[in-house]
Amino acid sequence: MEQTTTQNEVQFSDAAMAEIRRYISHYPADRKKSAILPILHIAQAEFGGWVSPEVQDKVAEILDIQPIEVYEVATFYTMFNLKPVGKHVLEVCRTGPCMLRGADHLIEHLESRLGCHVGENSADGLFTLKTVECLAACGMGPMLQIREKYYENLDPQKMDQLLDDLSKE
Amino acid sequence: MGLKILTEHINVPGINTLETYRKMGGYRSVEKAVKTMTSEEVVEEVKKSGLRGRGGAGFPTGLKWSFLAKPEGKPRYLVCNADESEPGTFKDRVLMEKIPHALIEGMITSSYALGARTSYIYIRGELMFVLRILEKAIAECYAAGLLGENILGSGYSLDLHVHPGGGAYICGEETALLESLEGKRGNPRNKPPFPAVWGLYGCPTVVNNVESIASVPWIINNTGDEYAKIGVGRSTGTKLISASGHINNPGVYEIELGLPVEEFLFSDEYCGGIWKGRKFKAIVAGGSSVPILPGELFLKTAEGTPRLMTYESLSEGGFVSGTMLGSGGFIVMDDTTCIVRNTWNFSRFYHHESCGQCSPCREGTGWMEKILHRLEHGHGNMHDIDLLVNVSKQIEGNTICPLGDAAAWPVASAVRHFRDEFEWHVKHPEKATAPGAVYSGAEDLAFA
Numbered sequence: 051m052e053q054t055t056t057q058n059e060v061q062f063s064d065a066a067m068a069e070i071r072r073y074i075s076h077y078p079a080d081r082k083k084s085a086i087l088p089i090l091h092i093a094q095a096e097f098g099g100w101v102s103p104e105v106q107d108k109v110a111e112i113l114d115i116q117p118i119e120v121y122e123v124a125t126f127y128t129m130f131n132l133k134p135v136g137k138h139v140l141e142v143c144r145t146g147p148c149m150l151r152g153a154d155h156l157i158e159h160l161e162s163r164l165g166c167h168v169g170e171n172s173a174d175g176l177f178t179l180k181t182v183e184c185l186a187a188c189g190m191g192p193m194l195q196i197r198e199k200y201y202e203n204l205d206p207q208k209m210d211q212l213l214d215d216l217s218k219e
Numbered sequence: 220m221g222l223k224i225l226t227e228h229i230n231v232p233g234i235n236t237l238e239t240y241r242k243m244g245g246y247r248s249v250e251k252a253v254k255t256m257t258s259e260e261v262v263e264e265v266k267k268s269g270l271r272g273r274g275g276a277g278f279p280t281g282l283k284w285s286f287l288a289k290p291e292g293k294p295r296y297l298v299c300n301a302d303e304s305e306p307g308t309f310k311d312r313v314l315m316e317k318i319p320h321a322l323i324e325g326m327i328t329s330s331y332a333l334g335a336r337t338s339y340i341y342i343r344g345e346l347m348f349v350l351r352i353l354e355k356a357i358a359e360c361y362a363a364g365l366l367g368e369n370i371l372g373s374g375y376s377l378d379l380h381v382h383p384g385g386g387a388y389i390c391g392e393e394t395a396l397l398e399s400l401e402g403k404r405g406n407p408r409n410k411p412p413f414p415a416v417w418g419l420y421g422c423p424t425v426v427n428n429v430e431s432i433a434s435v436p437w438i439i440n441n442t443g444d445e446y447a448k449i450g451v452g453r454s455t456g457t458k459l460i461s462a463s464g465h466i467n468n469p470g471v472y473e474i475e476l477g478l479p480v481e482e483f484l485f486s487d488e489y490c491g492g493i494w495k496g497r498k499f500k501a502i503v504a505g506g507s508s509v510p511i512l513p514g515e516l517f518l519k520t521a522e523g524t525p526r527l528m529t530y531e532s533l534s535e536g537g538f539v540s541g542t543m544l545g546s547g548g549f550i551v552m553d554d555t556t557c558i559v560r561n562t563w564n565f566s567r568f569y570h571h572e573s574c575g576q577c578s579p580c581r582e583g584t585g586w587m588e589k590i591l592h593r594l595e596h597g598h599g600n601m602h603d604i605d606l607l608v609n610v611s612k613q614i615e616g617n618t619i620c621p622l623g624d625a626a627a628w629p630v631a632s633a634v635r636h637f638r639d640e641f642e643w644h645v646k647h648p649e650k651a652t653a654p655g656a657v658y659s660g661a662e663d664l665a666f667a
Contacts (some may be wrong), residue, residue: 127405182386190309
């Protein structure tokens with residue numbers, strides 16, 4: 051029942067629709083499908099940090115393509131969250147260069163602070179802890195990304211400060 | 220101080236704006252190319268420069284351009300590969316973030332050379348904040364007549380768009396990138412046909428790395444011959460090196476190719492030596508995909524010749540005792556680093572990033588990750604070490620795209636050069652992940 055309700059409510063804001071149309075205009079008229087990744091990014095920002103099946107259907111409708119064409123893309127690219135996430139998604143780089151500068155310990159620190167494992171949401175639902183592969187910040191590790199922002203050269207104090215600040219938002 | 224072609228003005232306040240960038244001499248190459256040169260002449264200069272693809276493969280850029288098919292009635296495309304995802308590599312991001320116009324100027328001049336009327340910058344989706352910087356800079360160019368219809372009154376018109384990816388390392392492979400730009404999963408294509416004939420939307424397409432494209436303006440302003448004078452032999456020009464790991468000064472450095480490796484690693488002008496007064500154990504010099512080398516084999520070849528920062532010198536000794544310059548991602552490891560753990564980490568990366576299209580890569584990367592996990596966590600046996608090499612050999616050369624090779628080489632080279640460390644993990648299972656032995660453990664790191 052809930053899903054049906056959601057389906058009826060998938061409606062992009064005017065600003066998001068304008069941005070979607072701007073992206074579609076970047077590609078040849080018969081190649082609208084090219085805009086699928088930009089639109090999925092817009093959708094994820096618009097609908098609570100994840101893309102539900104209903105949102106993906108809406109993207110297919112906008113692009114005049116079959117829903118499966120969106121599903122196969124949304125499941126291939128790791129930036130798209132396919133289930134609900136916390137208010138703040140912490141994406142911690144776990145790859146080699148960051149590991150050499152202490153990423154493993156940053157991840158352990160976050161697990162203990164948030165009381166959840168990688169891939170889970172904190173009990174208060176505020177945070178989702180994710181690990182990701184190399185974010186092109188190797189000289190500034192350990193680091194993490196929250197939405198569009200990079201937080202680099204982290205240490206336990208900076209990390210705790212950041213969590214405190216985010217909790218107050 | 221070496222010559223700086225790309226980063227000379229990187230610390231000039233406001234260099235991200237068109238006004239300041241032009242004050243520093245920016246966009247002269249566009250003016251020169253569209254007003255005084257034919258597109259063939261621009262291609263010729265780039266050919267003469269000896270510029271080689273800076274994404275990692277090192278293929279001559281001018282030659283790649285000259286392969287572009289020019290059938291009647293079909294558009295041609297230039298696509299910039301800004302999907303920088305190779306572990307250890309963050310130079311393109313820094314360049315685009317600080318001097319977005321360096322890339323845009325290169326895109327306009329290069330698009331003119333190739334006869335492209337629409338060009339794209341495909342940037343990895345995580346770098347959305349850099350995408351916004353680029354879009355702002357592009358808007359400035361449209362307003363100033365440097366993009367759009369009739370650029371600077373020359374009759375040449377160009378549209379330039381930035382396209383975000385979705386978080387997939389494989390899209391750095393050029394045909395996967397094109398699939399992705401068409402709105403599909405990033406599965407690399409079988410080649411031939413190459414993109415020069417069948418690229419974006421089935422049209423002739425050139426895909427070039429950010430740094431390669433950003434090097435074009437200097438070549439056009441100063442001639443290809445002048446560019447070719449910088450560097451050593453077939454390694455011409457300057458190169459951005461991303462330096463990370465256990466060094467005193469991590470960061471992005473522009474060097475003249477031919478700089479002695481030892482100077483780069485130990486002088487204060489660059490990496491500043493190994494941190495915490497420790498010893499230099501090993502390095503991955505070209506991004507995670509290239510073979511790992513022990514420190515001594517990196518500083519000098521097996522014959523004792525000091526190595527230089529060139530494509531040729533780093534690969535001297537082949538895979539037996541050499542490596543590759545690749546993307547110039549230097550990952551430096553001190554003497555406390557556990558090579559097994561590092562290799563496991565890299566294998567997990569390739570397993571995670573395999574597109575799954577070719578069985579040897581899809582299955583093989585998973586096998587390697589599992590075996591390495593076993594060894595690192597004290598559950599491995601001696602047979603595992605040979606099995607690991609065996610699996611890597613079955614992936615290498617047996618896949619559509621180079622991700623398979625990129626997954627195999629770090630593993631094979633780690634066992635080749637550090638076999639004793641793998642055996643140590645088997646002999647001391649109780650200590651395999653314990654701190655203080657081979658792996659430095661928590662106490663040395665910030666997160667103790």
